[in-house]
Amino acid sequence: MRDPSERGLRESATFDRASIAAIQHAARTGVYDIRGWGAKRAVPHFDDLLFLGASMSRYPLEGYRERCDTDVVLGDRHATRPLHLDIPVTIAGMSFGALSAQAKEALGRGASEVGTSTTTGDGGMTDEERGESTTLVYQLLPSRYGMDPDHLRAADAIEVVLGQGAKPGGGGMLLGQKISDRVAEMRTLPAGIDQRSACRHPDWTGPDDLTIKIGELREITDWEKPIYVKVGATRTYYDVKLAVAAGADVVVVDGMQGGTAATQEVFIEHVGIPILAAIPQAVAALQELGLHRKVQLIVSGGIRTGADVAKAMALGADAVAIGTAALIALGDNDPQYAAEYEAIGSAAGYYDDFQDGRDPAGITTQDPELASRLDPVEGGRRVANYLRVLTMEAQTLARACGKAHVQHLEPEDLVALTIEAAAMARVPLAGTSWIPGAGS
Amino acid sequence: MAALSRAEAEARETATSTAHTVTVDLATATVRSLNAELHRPTATSYEVLHPHGAHSIAAGVHDEIDVHVRGHAGYFCAGMNQLAHVVVDGSAGNGVAENMMSGTVRVRGDASQSAGATGRGGLLVVEGSASMRCGISMKGIDIVVGGSVGPMSAFMAQAGRMVVCGDAGDGLGDSIYEARLYVRGSVGALGADCVEKEMRDEHRAELAELLAAAGFEHGDQQLREFRRYGSARGLYHFTSEHSGTY
Numbered sequence: 130m131r132d133p134s135e136r137g138l139r140e141s142a143t144f145d146r147a148s149i150a151a152i153q154h155a156a157r158t159g160v161y162d163i164r165g166w167g168a169k170r171a172v173p174h175f176d177d178l179l180f181l182g183a184s185m186s187r188y189p190l191e192g193y194r195e196r197c198d199t200d201v202v203l204g205d206r207h208a209t210r211p212l213h214l215d216i217p218v219t220i221a222g223m224s225f226g227a228l229s230a231q232a233k234e235a236l237g238r239g240a241s242e243v244g245t246s247t248t249t250g251d252g253g254m255t256d257e258e259r260g261e262s263t264t265l266v267y268q269l270l271p272s273r274y275g276m277d278p279d280h281l282r283a284a285d286a287i288e289v290v291l292g293q294g295a296k297p298g299g300g301g302m303l304l305g306q307k308i309s310d311r312v313a314e315m316r317t318l319p320a321g322i323d324q325r326s327a328c329r330h331p332d333w334t335g336p337d338d339l340t341i342k343i344g345e346l347r348e349i350t351d352w353e354k355p356i357y358v359k360v361g362a363t364r365t366y367y368d369v370k371l372a373v374a375a376g377a378d379v380v381v382v383d384g385m386q387g388g389t390a391a392t393q394e395v396f397i398e399h400v401g402i403p404i405l406a407a408i409p410q411a412v413a414a415l416q417e418l419g420l421h422r423k424v425q426l427i428v429s430g431g432i433r434t435g436a437d438v439a440k441a442m443a444l445g446a447d448a449v450a451i452g453t454a455a456l457i458a459l460g461d462n463d464p465q466y467a468a469e470y471e472a473i474g475s476a477a478g479y480y481d482d483f484q485d486g487r488d489p490a491g492i493t494t495q496d497p498e499l500a501s502r503l504d505p506v507e508g509g510r511r512v513a514n515y516l517r518v519l520t521m522e523a524q525t526l527a528r529a530c531g532k533a534h535v536q537h538l539e540p541e542d543l544v545a546l547t548i549e550a551a552a553m554a555r556v557p558l559a560g561t562s563w564i565p566g567a568g569s
Numbered sequence: 570m571a572a573l574s575r576a577e578a579e580a581r582e583t584a585t586s587t588a589h590t591v592t593v594d595l596a597t598a599t600v601r602s603l604n605a606e607l608h609r610p611t612a613t614s615y616e617v618l619h620p621h622g623a624h625s626i627a628a629g630v631h632d633e634i635d636v637h638v639r640g641h642a643g644y645f646c647a648g649m650n651q652l653a654h655v656v657v658d659g660s661a662g663n664g665v666a667e668n669m670m671s672g673t674v675r676v677r678g679d680a681s682q683s684a685g686a687t688g689r690g691g692l693l694v695v696e697g698s699a700s701m702r703c704g705i706s707m708k709g710i711d712i713v714v715g716g717s718v719g720p721m722s723a724f725m726a727q728a729g730r731m732v733v734c735g736d737a738g739d740g741l742g743d744s745i746y747e748a749r750l751y752v753r754g755s756v757g758a759l760g761a762d763c764v765e766k767e768m769r770d771e772h773r774a775e776l777a778e779l780l781a782a783a784g785f786e787h788g789d790q791q792l793r794e795f796r797r798y799g800s801a802r803g804l805y806h807f808t809s810e811h812s813g814t815y
Binding site: 278333349 | 600601604605608624625628629631643644645648649651663664667668670682683686687689702705706708709724725727728744746747804805806807808
């Protein structure tokens with residue numbers, strides 16, 4: 130059959146095929162679409178920035194010969210045991226429940242192999258994950274599923290989660306097909322139900338209470354552990370200021386491209402701002418407080434390459450976190466499962482139904498047979514490989530800009546390709562000195 | 570409705586007062602130094618003087634010790650308690666015994682919001698009344714309140730048991746899972762998916778056991794005044810028909 134456009138038919142830009150399919154699905158089922166992944170719409174991103182490599186006015190470092198360090202210290206503001214990571218790329222929080230135990234173990238193995246941290250999620254800490262993660266960040270979420278003071282003490286840092294980029298203002302979800310007996314037991318829920326998590330913390334409200342809550346967490350862990358505060362990117366300037374005022378050692382900002390295991394499509398695509406727009410707000414807040422580089426900033430949401438890592442750091446982040454990209458490294462959306470993706474109504478490269486537990490790659494599932502497809506050792510090796518590539522790419526760009534440490538990258542090294550990106554990232558449009566909105 | 574009187578608690582207090590007790594005076598010592606000691610206890614019994622509403626008193630204790638707070642406590646007193654027996658001789662602020670795992674926490678006075686929030690085990694007794702969100706997201710803890718509880722108590726309560734000897738405010742047990750609630754007095758509007766359930770003999774036995782554990786004297790007549798509430802389990806699976814329920 131000929132392509133409709135070749136027959137002169139015009140597809141609506143407003144009612145495109147995805148919109149038509151969504152309306153048809155809503156009419157047929159009466160339920161809204163819940164899916165995984167992050168925002169799929171095009172938004173201004175790191176691709177809209179370029180580095181100004183060294184030439185006459187800047188002095189580059191020799192690639193492969195001159196050192197370009199990548200280590201980062203996180204949480205040395207108040208904690209007596211801050212984290213020392215070898216690379217500035219961390220693994221973001223993803224729950225056991227959303228992911229299989231094998232996937233969690235693999236992420237721990239991969240992160241540990243290259244000297245970085247991984248993070249628990251909305252479901253507690255598993256032995257596999259703790260055992261294979263040299264540095265593990267333990268999340269404190271509104272649901273408090275599996276929250277255990279022994280795990281707080283066993284963790285290397287604590288992340289108080291106020292929100293995530295895929296759904297700022299929303300609570301977690303885990304549909305019944307993924308509430309296996311083990312997941313149910315860890316979360317104290319009946320097996321097989323559709324879990325609805327709270328979006329607000331149960332025992333504190335607002336920044337003043339958070340200050341006291343962080344104080345309690347410090348007391349419980351004898352002031353040893355760094356305490357992160359994670360927010361979804363929205364009113365980032367104010368959120369970062371309040372998080373710092375509440376005592377955070379590290380602030381994590383997750384842009385709207387950040388992934389989720391299960392959230393309403395309408396939430397994923399229509400709430401929150403791109404990470405590109407959030408980083409300069411966060412950095413400005415920290416600078417105004419005199420705490421940039423003292424309270425560390427981790428950013429996430431759409432990090433794919435070492436270029437993304439380097440650009441995020443040039444804008445002022447101390448480190449980045451990856452989630453979706455780490456799953457892809459594990460084997461998510463692998464073409465080897467093309468036929469199986471087709472069989473469940475998706476396609477390799479498009480698969481985002483993390484909520485339904487039928488992941489052919491065995492990552493976002495609790496089905497024992499599917500989960501067994503992922504070998505944690507091999508998965509860990511793949512994640513470690515990917516993390517090394519990200520780091521080497523970031524080093525390459527940093528050396529080109531004359532930096533002996535990736536953290537020395539700065540906004541002055543960047544220009545923007547579009548007016549939108551220039552305004553959001555607060556760097557000049559390429560070939561000009563114009564930063565839209567600056568000085569106004 | 571008048572609180573039931575306590576009996577066992579007094580007996581317990583008498584018993585512990587004979588043990589070797591270390592006294593920490595928060596008029597001069599810091600909460601940090603207190604908690605550092607309680608986390609690596611050198612004694613089995615502690616007395617905390619002049620708490621003056623300080624936050625995080627006895628948070629994160631994980632040994633079977635007695636801690637007696639002589640006065641009012643601030644936020645998160647006995648937070649995440651494991652094994653310890655903590656008594657607050659006064660009122661307690663937000664989140665007393667939040668996420669408690671085991672042990673007992675007794676508040677002689679009233680408790681502020683989110684008492685026993687997300688608790689996974691142990692027994693929390695509030696001899697006075699508790700404010701809103703008492704037992705929010707509870708996950709196995711037992712809570713016995715001598716007086717009343719405020720609105721939205723037992724919100725999203727997953728497991729465990731709550732006894733309210735007085736009244737309960739609006740929204741009791743909203744979006745409740747498998748926790749069991751017993752209320753002696755009046756209940757405001759029930760929360761979504763929370764319903765009154767038949768009070769059978771096994772429930773009266775459970776209630777009697779909880780009241781006894783809390784040290785509240787009770788008779789058969791008083792037991793008969795309690796009503797039981799729990800989940801209708803109608804919201805366990807998402808359907809569009811629920812859109813008007815919340």
